[in-house]
Amino acid sequence: xxxxxxxxxxxxxxxxxxxxxxxxxxxxxxxxxxxxxxxxxxxxxxxxxxxxxxxxxxxxxxxxxxxxxxxxxxxxxxxxxxxxxxxxxxxxxxxxxxxxxxxxxxxxxxxxx
Amino acid sequence: xxxxxxxxxxxxxxxxxxxxxxxxxxxxxxxxxxxxxxxxxxxxxxxxxxxxxxxxxxxxxxxxxxxxxxxxxxxxxxxxxxxxxxxxxxxxxxxxxxxxxxxxxxxxxxxxxxxx
Numbered sequence: 018x019x020x021x022x023x024x025x026x027x028x029x030x031x032x033x034x035x036x037x038x039x040x041x042x043x044x045x046x047x048x049x050x051x052x053x054x055x056x057x058x059x060x061x062x063x064x065x066x067x068x069x070x071x072x073x074x075x076x077x078x079x080x081x082x083x084x085x086x087x088x089x090x091x092x093x094x095x096x097x098x099x100x101x102x103x104x105x106x107x108x109x110x111x112x113x114x115x116x117x118x119x120x121x122x123x124x125x126x127x128x129x130x
Numbered sequence: 131x132x133x134x135x136x137x138x139x140x141x142x143x144x145x146x147x148x149x150x151x152x153x154x155x156x157x158x159x160x161x162x163x164x165x166x167x168x169x170x171x172x173x174x175x176x177x178x179x180x181x182x183x184x185x186x187x188x189x190x191x192x193x194x195x196x197x198x199x200x201x202x203x204x205x206x207x208x209x210x211x212x213x214x215x216x217x218x219x220x221x222x223x224x225x226x227x228x229x230x231x232x233x234x235x236x237x238x239x240x241x242x243x244x245x246x
Contacts, residue, residue, distance in 0.1 A: 048231075048232050050233070058238075059134075059221075059236045059237060059238050059239065060221070060234075060236040062233050062234070062235075065231040065232065065233055067231060067232065072231045073231045073233060105173055107173075107175060109175070111232060113232055117232070118165055118177040118180055119165075119177070119232075119234060120177065121167075121174060121175035121176075121177075122174070123172065123173055123174045124173040124174065126173070
């Protein structure tokens, strides 16, 4: 099993739909992250969970709702999204601590129509 | 103010030659970490190399080395003997020691194309 997996890989949804993105890590890490990557922009950190507790929320609109039921799983629940929310959503995990690198999943390419 | 700056939106290099990708950073922390990631067209971010602010030697990982110049606040990535598979987007990132969340701050990225 690869380190960090994300499903689905591609998602097209209407503005009134509700969907969820799933991330799973098999590395024994205790911190997980959601990033948004829009075209021609740096990666934007959305949420950080450390030991299953949300420790950072980077002014993300409430139409994005994260959930971390345990240290291996992270969800991003989506509802009433806007076309500008179309982007690549990347999940990452790491050990807590300064020198530990983050391992990323393959991302979910989201298109909002 | 931008914390991580990558001034080269795009770079070309001939196969088998070396290339340097620039990265400068800004922090008031004494303790921090610097990372380089590669993102192929498939989208996945691949960790390449790490440099700690207190590390006296430049980090190396195979064909990748990090030219760390602390006084100039630069952390350039050097790829030796470029291969066609090195064509990708490259991101420099920093984790500040004062951050208790472990978050990474990313630069805008540099697109590298390796020519045969």
